Amino acid sequence: MIDLRSDTVTKPTPAMLDAMAHAEVGDDVLGDDPTINALQERCAAMFCKQAACFVPSGTMANLLAIRAQTEPGDEIICHPESHIYHYETGGFAAIAGCSIRFAQGERGIFDADTMASLVRWDDDHCPRTRLVSMENTHNRGRGSVWPITTLHDVCERAASLGLKRHLDGARIWNASIASGESLCDIAQHVDTVSACFSKGLGAPVGSIVAGDTKTIARIRHLRKMLGGAMRQSGILAAAAMYALDHHVDRLADDHANARHFADGINAIEGLTVDLRAVETNLVYFDVESHLGSAEELVQCFNDVGVKTLDEGPHTLRAVMHLHITRTIVDEAVVRIARRLTSLRDHGAGQ
Ligand SMILES: Cc1ncc(COP(=O)(O)O)c(C=O)c1O
Known part of the structure; x- marks a missing residue:
């Protein structure tokens, strides 16, 4: 997870x-x-x-x-x-x-x-x-x-x-x-x-x-x-x-990982990140409404082993921290992208 x-x-x-x-x-x-x-x-x-x-x-x-x-x-x-x-x-x-x-x-x-x-x-x-x-x-x-x-x-x-x-x-x-x-x-x-x-x-x-x-x-x-x-x-x-x-100096890694995650998420069809807003370790991203509500998407991503937070009708939050390496960031983006592909192929709620 x-x-x-x-x-x-x-x-x-x-x-x-x-x-x-x-x-x-x-x-x-x-x-x-x-x-x-x-x-x-x-x-x-x-x-x-x-x-x-x-x-x-x-x-x-x-x-x-x-x-x-x-x-x-x-x-x-x-x-x-x-x-x-x-x-x-x-x-x-x-x-x-x-x-x-x-x-x-x-x-x-x-x-x-x-x-x-x-x-x-x-x-x-x-x-x-x-x-x-x-x-x-x-x-x-x-x-x-x-x-x-x-x-x-x-x-x-x-x-x-x-x-x-x-x-x-x-x-x-x-x-x-x-x-x-x-x-x-x-x-x-x-x-x-x-x-x-x-x-x-x-x-x-x-x-x-x-x-x-x-x-x-x-x-x-x-x-x-x-x-x-x-x-x-x-x-x-x-x-x-x-x-x-x-653990103070390493916060710079969290910030770099946040930007990397944001770039990865922004490249996925249906997801958008305001990249200028990614200044530190928090990443907020918006989901196109036809893919489902934020609450539904949190559950979908959870099902493939990525936990995020629901922050509004169509907004999710992901936070970088001590246990999140660059490899884990890449893995999270891949899992989210795959889940959304299967959602589009099979319809929301799958
Ligand atoms: C900006 C800010 N202030 C205060 C707190 C409260 O901290 P705690 O959860 O330790 O009570 C939080 C918790 O996330 C926070 O984000």
């Missing part, structure tokens, strides 16, 4: 498991886990922030950053396709008590003027605009990378308007590798940045939130409240450390 549903499907490699097995651990709730402490210090330095806090998931990282920097009744500005809005179970509303206002823009990216036009005026009737949240790379934006100047412009304008800035950097290493910008430059003007070890980096569990000392102390407190404080979690931090040492 070739699993292209997400970069979250990876399993720890033997070397990563070995690092986990030999991790020095302690009780992190008491601040005693040396591997967690080392990871947090490393990440704070990596993003040029004062402090960082390890958390179980990207969802919790974003929620804690939002909750720590807002009050119930506040409003957040983000893109309508953002992960915090679509896929985090409405935690911004349920737990942080915030509302959302949408900043429109191509492929998950908006500009400073759009953002500024959405800030509420100071009035007893209005919610208080408090936080701008951005996502880099942008998942539903098809893995798009924010141009650094646009990101900085939005952040600087938001700061001048008294707003906090959060960056959902679940795939920030992909953004950095694709753009050549350093993590510090990408995160320079945000108050908090979250990042996931369990996506392209291939660790089984774990995310980080970085920011100033005071905000991270608040995040640590809120993490305990939500049940996200863990004990001997150095085992997980060891996987993250291993991933930082060995």
Whole structure:
């Protein structure tokens, strides 16, 4: 089975498991886990922030950053396709008590003027605009990378308007590798940045939130409240450390494989990829409607051992990751092409 549903499907490699097995651990709730402490210090330095806090998931990282920097009744500005809005179970509303206002823009990216036009005026009737949240790379934006100047412009304008800035950097290493910008430059003007070890980096569990000392102390407190404080979690931090040492540079291979896969898919009759949109490891492709719905096609490809995700009536997603080599990419394209040939020969639904 070739699993292209997400970069979250990876399993720890033997070397990563070995690092986990030999991790020095302690009780992190008491601040005693040396591997967690080392990871947090490393990440704070990596993003040029004062402090960082390890958390179980990207969802919790974003929620804690939002909750720590807002009050119930506040409003957040983000893109309508953002992960915090679509896929985090409405935690911004349920737990942080915030509302959302949408900043429109191509492929998950908006500009400073759009953002500024959405800030509420100071009035007893209005919610208080408090936080701008951005996502880099942008998942539903098809893995798009924010141009650094646009990101900085939005952040600087938001700061001048008294707003906090959060960056959902679940795939920030992909953004950095694709753009050549350093993590510090990408995160320079945000108050908090979250990042996931369990996506392209291939660790089984774990995310980080970085920011100033005071905000991270608040995040640590809120993490305990939500049940996200863990004990001997150095085992997980060891996987993250291993991933930082060995799995960052190779993201360039995922990006090259994504382009190669996209070219292969685009050459198949009935499938189309917007090749300009393939910037990182995510590939979205459209299926001509006479071939069936995305849901049906996902099932067809699954039947020949290629797992993809249904992303809309006629759109599928395939993601390159640690377990996908160039040979596997070629094999996936061949299987998809053959399946579609047999569909055309025998009719949809075969
Ligand atoms: C952009 C983005 N942010 C946050 C998350 C949430 O991460 P997790 O699944 O670890 O909660 C994801 C997960 O895919 C994501 O793509």
